[in-house]
Each structure stands twice: as structure tokens, then as C-alpha cells.
Amino acid sequence: xxxxxxxxxxxxAIYADAMFKTADEVGGKDAVLEVRNQLRSIRHxxxxxxxxxxxxxxxxxxxxxxxxxxxxxxADCHIAFREVVAMMAERGDxxxxxxxxxAYASLMEQKLRLCVCDVVTAxxxxxxxxxxxxxxxxxxxxxxAALNESVDASILGGIIMSVNGMRIDASMxxxxxxxxxTLKETDGGES
Amino acid sequence: xxxxxxxxxxxxxxACALTAALPVLAFAAEGEEEAGGLSVILPDMLEFVPMxxxxxxxxxxLAKFGWPMFNGMLEKRESTIREALxxxxxxxxxxxxxxxxxxxxLASAKAEATQVVADARATGEAVKADIEAKAHAEAxxxxxxxxxxxxxxxxxxxxxxxxxxxxxxIDVAQKIIGQDLSxxxxxxxxxxxxxxxxxxxxx
Numbered sequence: 001x002x003x004x005x006x007x008x009x010x011x012x013a014i015y016a017d018a019m020f021k022t023a024d025e026v027g028g029k030d031a032v033l034e035v036r037n038q039l040r041s042i043r044h045x046x047x048x049x050x051x052x053x054x055x056x057x058x059x060x061x062x063x064x065x066x067x068x069x070x071x072x073x074x075a076d077c078h079i080a081f082r083e084v085v086a087m088m089a090e091r092g093d094x095x096x097x098x099x100x101x102x103a104y105a106s107l108m109e110q111k112l113r114l115c116v117c118d119v120v121t122a123x124x125x126x127x128x129x130x131x132x133x134x135x136x137x138x139x140x141x142x143x144x145a146a147l148n149e150s151v152d153a154s155i156l157g158g159i160i161m162s163v164n165g166m167r168i169d170a171s172m173x174x175x176x177x178x179x180x181x182t183l184k185e186t187d188g189g190e191s
Numbered sequence: 192x193x194x195x196x197x198x199x200x201x202x203x204x205x206a207c208a209l210t211a212a213l214p215v216l217a218f219a220a221e222g223e224e225e226a227g228g229l230s231v232i233l234p235d236m237l238e239f240v241p242m243x244x245x246x247x248x249x250x251x252x253l254a255k256f257g258w259p260m261f262n263g264m265l266e267k268r269e270s271t272i273r274e275a276l277x278x279x280x281x282x283x284x285x286x287x288x289x290x291x292x293x294x295x296x297l298a299s300a301k302a303e304a305t306q307v308v309a310d311a312r313a314t315g316e317a318v319k320a321d322i323e324a325k326a327h328a329e330a331x332x333x334x335x336x337x338x339x340x341x342x343x344x345x346x347x348x349x350x351x352x353x354x355x356x357x358x359x360x361i362d363v364a365q366k367i368i369g370q371d372l373s374x375x376x377x378x379x380x381x382x383x384x385x386x387x388x389x390x391x392x393x394x
Contacts, residue, residue, distance in 0.1 A: 123377040132385050140391040156368045159381045166391045170384035176361050183357030
């Protein structure tokens with residue numbers, strides 16, 4: 001007899017698989033990556049916008065109303081993403097979106113040997129740096145990397161790379177903060 | 192004592208005889224005035240004999256009854272005096288014994304008092320030493336606590352100063368990095384960091 005946890009896991013796997021297969025069939029690797037990025041963005045949006053997340057999961061709305069709301073909210077997203085998220089909202093499973101995101105990333109690795117490396121830098125990357133980062137991911141994880149680049153001047157310099165929750169923070173702001181912490185915590189050589 | 196009593200008895204007898212003779216002399220004086228000559232000094236037999244008889248009878252009575260009583264009184268008095276002397280002697284011995292005992296007790300009391308004073312002095316010295324030791328210990332403890340407190344405040348001040356310096360230094364470094372690095376320098380740094388960074392899989 002399946003436990004609730006197993007049922008939940010199967011449900012998440014079904015959502016992720018449907019989203020992945022639809023995206024792959026519709027647009028191949030690019031569509032898969034696009035859906036992955038949209039999943040990531042909407043996941044963050046659901047954390048920051050409580051009204052949206054509560055409305056999509058609220059039992060005060062009917063299933064049809066929740067589906068309609070999801071379709072309207074994500075009208076500009078990829079059809080694979082939009083349809084699956086609308087189904088999740090209709091069934092009251094929108095709170096599983098984060099689990100679906102990780103299951104989707106896992107499917108990308110398993111079926112396409114592909115992962116997305118989120119890269120944050122203070123200046124835009126050039127092609128040499130992109131190649132260097134992809135080679136590093138290939139060497140470390142054995143996966144082809146698609147870079148999701150973003151520029152953030154607040155990190156001052158250096159780079160922050162993250163793949164499926166694994167994170168390498170080589171930014172200058174982090175190093176300066178570590179230096180600040182070390183300077184404050186060191187007792188000045190006195191015993 | 193007994194001799195003295197007998198002498199007293201004889202003196203009594205002579206006195207009685209004199210007493211008995213005096214009336215005879217009185218009568219003789221009266222007779223001399225009447226008769227004169229030797230008869231003046233000779234007793235009148237008619238008076239002398241009864242007087243003698245009376246004297247003898249009185250003497251017998253006194254010897255029979257008075258003398259034993261008198262002698263008993265003397266003996267009793269002697270016995271009383273002897274007993275008193277004996278008691279006095281015993282009292283003297285007892286008093287001497289008690290005096291010796293008191294002297295001994297006094298000496299013992301003096302020794303005890305001396306010992307008490309010595310003990311009190313020793314106790315006082317010990318208490319004084321104890322108080323001094325405690326005072327020294329408390330003073331040392333206070334000094335140690337003060338040193339710890341001063342050290343802690345010094346460390347806190349140093350830490351605050353250090354933090355302030357660290358914040359200032361880092362802020363300056365941030366401004367320098369943000370303003371002075373060109374894009375090419377940024378990319379060179381990124382390249383170096385990617386090469387030097389650790390692995391994603393933790394190896």
C-alpha cells in the first residue's frame with residue numbers, strides 16, 4: 001500500500017515528466033531550458049507574491065476558477081509550463097511547484113545530460129568565459145551546461161555559479177565579507 | 192587539780208573554824224570587861240563545845256555532800272575544758288588542712304587562669320591571623336576580578352576598534368574595486384576565480 005509520501009512523490013514526478021515531455025516535443029532542448037527558467041522564476045515569484053500563491057492554492061475558489069486564474073497569470077509562459085501549472089492549480093497542488101522544479105531539473109540531467117548553470121557576474125560574460133564555465137561544469141558533473149546569465153553590480157566582481165542547488169560563490173562581495181568577519185573575529189594576535 | 196581542790200577545802204575548814212571562834216572572842220571580850228585577866232583569851236567552854244560540835248557537823252555535811260558535788264563540778268569543768276581544747280586542736284588541724292587545700296586550689300586556679308589567658312592569647316592570635324589571611328585573599332580576589340574586568344573592557348574596546356577598522360577598510364576596498372576595475376580586469380578576475388574555484392561535486 002502506497003504511503004502519502006510515495007503518492008506525493010509519484011504525483012510530483014508525473015507533473016515534472018508531463019512538463020518535460022511536452023517542452024521537449026514542442027521545442028526540443030531550447031524549449032526544455034525555457035520551461036526550466038520559467039519554473040525557476042515562477043517559483044521565486046510564488047515565494048515573494050503571497051497573494052498569487054494563496055489565490056492559486058485557495059479552497060475558496062473552485063477548481064475551474066483556479067485553473068482559469070493560473071492560465072491568465074502565466075499566459076506569456078511556454079505552453080508546456082502553463083498547462084501543467086494550470087492543472088496543478090486546478091487540483092490544488094500548486095504548493096508542490098518547488099518539488100516539480102527539482103524533479104524537472106533531474107529529468108533534464110537524466111534524459112538530456114543537460115543542466116542549467118545560473119551565473120551571476122558584475123559585468124557581462126564573453127564567449128571565452130562561457131566556454132570556460134561550461135567546461136568546468138562538464139568536468140565537475142559530466143553534464144552539458146546551459147548558462148543562465150545575470151549581471152549584478154552589487155557583487156563587485158568575481159562570479160557566483162549554481163547548478164541544481166550546488167553553489168560556488170567566488171564573488172568579491174563575499175570575499176570582502178569573509179575578510180570583514182575575519183578581521184572582526186581575530187583577537188589581534190593577543191592570547 | 193585535785194590537790195588544789197583539797198587545799199581549797201582546808202582553807203574552807205580554817206575559815207569555818209575562825210568563824211566559829213570569833214563569837215567566842217567576842218564573848219571573851221565581854222567577859223574580860225566583866226572578869227579581866229587570862230579569861231579574856233580563853234574560850235568559854237559552854238559556848239565553845241556547841242560551836243565545835245556545830246562546826247564538826249557542818250564539816251561532815253559539807254564533806255559528805257558538798258565536796259563531791261564541788262569535785263564533780265570541777266571534774267566536769269575539767270572535762271569540758273579538755274574537750275574544748277581537743278576540739279580546738281582538731282579545728283586548728285582542720286583549718287590548717289583546709290588552708291593547705293585552699294592554697295592548693297588557689298595555685299591550681301592561678302595555673303588554670305594562666306592557661307586560660309595563654310589559650311585566649313593563642314586563640315586571638317589565630318583569629319587575627321585568620322582575619323588577615325581572609326583579608327589578603329579577598330584583596331587578591333578583588334584585584335584579580337578587577338584585572339579580569341579591565342582585560343575584558345580592553346578586549347571589548349579593541350574588538351570595537353578592530354570592527355570599526357575592518358568596516359572602514361572593507362568599505363574602502365569595495366569602493367576602490369567598484370570604481371577602479373575595468374570590464375577586462377573583471378573578466379580576468381572571473382577567469383581566475385573559475386579556474387581556482389572548487390568543484391561542484393565537492394571533490
